[in-house]
Amino acid sequence: MKKIFVLIVLFSVLYAKIGFSQNLIVFEQTKNESYLFKNSNTPTQSQIISNFFIQEIAKSIPKIISYTQYTYSYDQSLRIIKEQNGNYTATVELKNGICAGDINFKGYSVAECLIPSKIDFKVTVQNDAGLTIKTFVINQVPVKTQYAKIAEFKFNDTVQNPKYKLIVENKNFYYDNVAKEVFEKKISLIHDYYASDMQMGNGFEKIQSMNLDNIDLIPLYSIKIKEVQQLIEMLNSKHFAQNLNLIAFDPIKFQDKFMDLNQKTNNLAAVINQLMATLDQVYYKRGLEYLVNGDVDKSIYYFNKSIEVNPFFAPSHLQLAKIEFSEGNLDKSGKILKTILVQMNPDPTTYNLVIQLCNSIYFSYIGNGEKMIGLEKFNEALTEYAKAKDFCNTTPGIVCNDALGKGIARAKYGIYNSFLTVAKRSFESSELELAEHYTMEAKNFQKANNNDIFSCSEADALLSQLADAYTTKGLNLNNQNNFEKALTNFTKAFGLCQSSTNLVCSEKLKNGNKVAKIGYFKTMLASAKESLQQNNLLKAEELINKAKAYQTANSEDITSVLDANDILAQIKYQYYLQFIHEGSQFVAYQQFETALGKLELARDLENNYTFKKAKNLDSLFQVAAKPIIIENIKKGNIKVWGKDIEGAKTILNNAISQQSKYVLTEDKDISKAITELKGKIFSQECFMAQEDYDKFYAKAQQAVNIKKFIEAETNYDAAIKVASDFVSCSISAQNSTDNKFKYITAITYQKLLLETEKVLKNENYSQTLEKFNAADKYYYQNEIKKFEIGNIQLFDFIKGQNNQNFISYCVNYYTENKNYNEALSLLKILKDRNYPQNYSKGYQEKLGQEMAIKDKSENALADPKENLTRYISGDKWFKYFNKAYTKAWKSKK
Template sequence: MKKAILLFASVLAAFAAEAQTKLLFEEKTAEAYLLKYGSGASGSSQAQLNSIINTLTENQVTTRNRRPPRKPEFALRFEQQAQITDVGDVLQLTVQVGKPQISGSTEYRDFNLADALLPDKYKARVKLLNAKNEVVSTYDRTVVLKPKGVALLQEQIPDTAVNQHYKLQVEQGQVEFTAEDVKQLQERMALVRAYFTADAKVLQALQDAAHVLPDDVDRLPLQERRLRELEELYAELRKENYTEKLQLKAQDPQRLNYKLTQLQQVLQERRKAIDYILATLDQQFYNRGVSLINNGNVSAAQVYFAKSAEANPNFAPAHVQLARIDLRNGYIREATNRTRDVLTRMRVDPQTEQLALGLAHDIYAAHITEGQKFTSRGEYESALDTYAAARDLCSTIGGLRCSMQVLNDGEARAATGMYHLMVDNGKRLLARNNLAEAERVAREALDFQKAYDYALPHTTEANELLGQVKFQYYVRFIDEGKRFLAQQNHREALSQFEEALALEQGYTFRPVQELRQLSQKAAKPVLLAMLTQGYEQAMQNRLSLARQTASDATAMQERFALVQDPEVLSKYKLLRERIFTQECVNTQAAYDRHLQQAQTLAREKKFISAEQAYGAAIKAAGEKPECSVATFTAEDGIAAIAAAAAYQRKLEEADRLIARSKYGEAVMRYEEAKSLYLAQQVNKYGLDHISLYNFAKDHQRQPFTAAVVGYYANQGEEEVAVQLLALLLEKGYRTGKTKKVQQQLGKQLAQKDVQQGQLLDARVLSAKYSQHNRNLKKLEKAYEKERRRLAKS
């Protein structure tokens, strides 16, 4: 029912609108313009049209029957409709340009250029005439032509009863071409040419795609690169969007869309195949290698197995095949390393693991065989390297069964041969008196013996060789020492004899008996020179060096049996005495320095520091009691300033307590300092004592000043406390923190006044005590309250 009512209302509204709108005038005319080359005409529009005609001529544009005209020309046709409509109190004037159409020379390579040849502008004059054909109004209009039509005129004039026979007349109509029209045509023709270029590219791409071979694994990177280039080309062609720009769904002379779809399918197929090959490239190369090795082409198979391992370094089957080929070609070390990697580093399937273990056993056997060959040829070092590689293979690969007895026996034979070879070489070097090289070889032989102790447990040749070398050094050192001794170069002679003595203690060869006497003979002048140098060091107050020299001299006396030598003893005694004398001189100087510093500090009234300096002087003297430095001056100095130092210490203790916020203890310590000052007459030292009141009123720590106020209150010095409290509050100290002390002071002052029989009014007295200070209101109230309480009692 509701829908029926709505439909009825809509119909009524339509009828009402039609009754209000009345068509007064309507005229339809067909307009046609022949557009061709004009040589005599002038104006910008004709020049642009001529440029368009020339462009059509140059590009051989044809008509629909494919005939190229001598000079291209085309026609513009459209329907022009003029209407006057009465819409109530106004008249609606409308001139509509219908859908414009272009015909004539518009075909370019099977594409119609009509849309691109549409003039940019159309202008005309519209006249409004009355019943007498008199011009009422004139309208000059210029519009942009559009394929779907455009309104040339839309105007409204007042409706009058006497003017019901209006009509519209359109005249002086003309089209105009602009530079934008020329550009539009050129862009459309360039787009058509690009379309044919794209078609050629697609055809070529289809041919190139046919040559992309996924099975060509040897040149797969090249195939993949070609495919990627074709994919990029396809993406670029799709990006050009010829379907929309040239409306290929309606007209596609070269079937470009179809060919692009074909190209897309081919590329997708090739991409899928290549991606699969790339994902399984290691297996592809491996299968090719297996095929080649089955056909007997080992060298070519090795190339493909290497490619498989390169494509996937963890593809174990390829590494096993490469290791087997290396073993076959005699590259045992390479086969060993690759097999070990397979079995210790890679994840392998059971079949590959069995193949690798079998290969490892073959490699182990090859090592043993090669080691035996090296040993038989006397190439012991190579044999040991081979046996070591076999032992390492056995220890690192689990599941590999090795014959350790065979390995140990072969390694022992090679080690024995290598050891004797080294010793023989050392003996030849010793025979040629090349001691440095002989010693090096002997030590290498000893190290080798330790490394292979299980094979060389009781051999002594290397140790004997080293002893023989050291004996030659021993004899050489003694001979050199004698030569220096003859030249009176005792220091160098002693150095040579000491080298010989060190060798004598380190080795078991028979010693030369005269070495002790020779070393003693060379040592005595050196020792005497050392003692003389130590004495000079002590004289120069270089006591640490002198003491070290004395210590070194003592050790040298014992080492070379010169302890009882009279000349040495005399010089050593002089050195010790000089050291002692200089130490006492230094002790006295240290005492005097501290004493002088203490006296200076005392004069500056720094009595604590002076007392410490006196103590340092006494301590310095006490470190060397054998020097008997007199300390009575320092002791008397300490006694003389004891009272002043004690007084200053009390003040310092008070400052430390204040810094730690222990204000009560600080006040007591300050008062103790005052008592000491008075009792000990500290003023005689030139020190002035500042009263607690003055000390507190200017102190930076206000809580300390507040504590002093409380102290004076507790001592019954109420007026002093009130005066100090007022000063504290003037400095901004919070009144709330002084509530208790104000109440205490008020009560105490009231009690004193009552005891003394003070008869003045309580308010007068409280104001007197507070000096009308608003910050002391609590004191006034406490005073007045206490007076009232005492009056009642």
């Protein structure tokens, strides 16, 4: 066994050596080559980017473009390896690529960006006789800096021990857009490096320009120092030191300047940040300095600046309140102090100073009020006390004292007394209305301030005097028969004496007022009578109505209306005569409608009043009414002609009514016209009734022709009803009655089908089938076929419905009645109509069970699978049927 293992190992080693020895290098060559890049005046597509590189480098040196160039040097390795069976593999490799020449941009090497991206070339395989064996043209091969296998290909040659060589020619190195982006990024970095010198210079200038003693500019300095910090952060992100190797070459001394700028910026930023954190206090201290030196405007400026920085810095608010107080602006000062106490949380020292100043403001308001009282400026005093009250009620820590209440009471009484003083002076000057105004002002003021002014007896006494004065003035006017003005004065007197429970209206006032009302009423009656005598009926009627309304409103004082009613009756009588006269004139002008209107107005007055009646009124009515009635009857005839029977009847009835109303029943012309209109209406009505009858009968016959017997019955009934409604027209309905009887069985059959449809809509499926079967039975019993009506079969009726629930119900119906083929057909219809499979589960199982039992009973030797194939053809929708059929077949013995 060990010997066999040793032999196997030796054989394996020998085979491996033989296989290795078969791969021989038949050609190998390595040499250094260079490729020159320079500007092309007519560049090809592959030279566009290299031209761009040359142009940018030339500009940066600076150097003439045509003299600017660089080379790409590399080691090229060529190799051909022989494999088994005449197969060869050739490879071309490039190594150790570097660029030389004009490779600096503004002093910095960009050589790593100038390594070509790709190469196009041709490779030829020749034998030792110089004959070409294979040629390969290869394009767009990526080039790498250190190593790139740019070609590898295989060829076959059966010549024994041949010699080959590789020739690489037509090399074209070029760049892609990625190389261009890398180059642009590098030169952009170099541009940024040189630009940073000016940027850092600007940064140094910003730092040196900052004077921290100028506290107004500290917020601006905070912004500027952040700008310098952003500049430092931006420059740091460029990584100039690493990307440009500034240790080797740093012409602008970037690293030293950057470190210096960074250190100075950080130191200054720390100071500015500290000032910004306490800027409210900085501005506050500067404000105090100006305040001590007497520059109030400057101090206000800095206190407000402090508040802008920190709206809740209480010391600055307090100083502004002190300044307002010192200038006498109590309201502004108090408002500031309330803001401190309500919205802020001042330190104990500041809080105590605030309370002290609040007390000073409160007592200043009180002092101002006292001063105004001394000057008898009571409204101004009350204003000052109101400010004091509002201040002490709304300011935390301040309490209202007794001096405030007493001062308010004194000020209010001063105002009350001022009103009475003016009122008394006006009364003494007989200016009663002015005296009344100020007295009422005093009473109203006392009522509104009764907690401070307890009594209005002085005002009531003055009102009593005023009421007496108005009463006296009214009595004098009564004596002059100037009752309207007298009433005005009595009304004022009543208003005054009724304005207070402490006053009583005098009997003299009451009597004088009654006399004035009666006198005023009689004046209105006299004016109405005067207008009547002047035949100015409109004015007379207006005045008498006004007088009657006045009497109604004052019936306790004016009890009699006989005179007013008598004058009104005289006015209405004149209207009565006027309407009759105008009516007779319009009759003469043959304007009968207008005349009748005027006469109707006269008749209304005659019915409502008892004055003497005119003898000619009835005859005028008859003369005016007859032409109107005749004309209306003519219009009725036109309506008959136009078949507007209802309109004609309305005119006829109106004519009969007017004939009676205006006592024209004996008028032969009117009676004849009415009789003729009645006859025309009757004739036209019968003619139209016959037309309607014929129309309904024709529709019934048309319905019979298209086998719509229910519609025919409806029209026969309508025709019969027309004949019944117009009995006097003697319309024969025999043909309709006969035909309805003739087609009654067809009508009944179609009604049974219609009832079936109605029951189906109500989803009563069992009753639907009962109704349909009853119709089907009726069809055969009554030989409906003779009417050429086809009888639809139940199955066709069911499948013609869109109601899937009804169809599924009928599956069960047919199953229960052992009509299995129809049941299965309906299931197939449900399946075709996308009926949900799960909804049919019960029906499928029941049908499958019963069909299996039936089939096995008829032929127990049959193959159930063949039966199922015949029934459902393997359709998966019938899976419940399939399963139930198979199970029942197996269970059936």
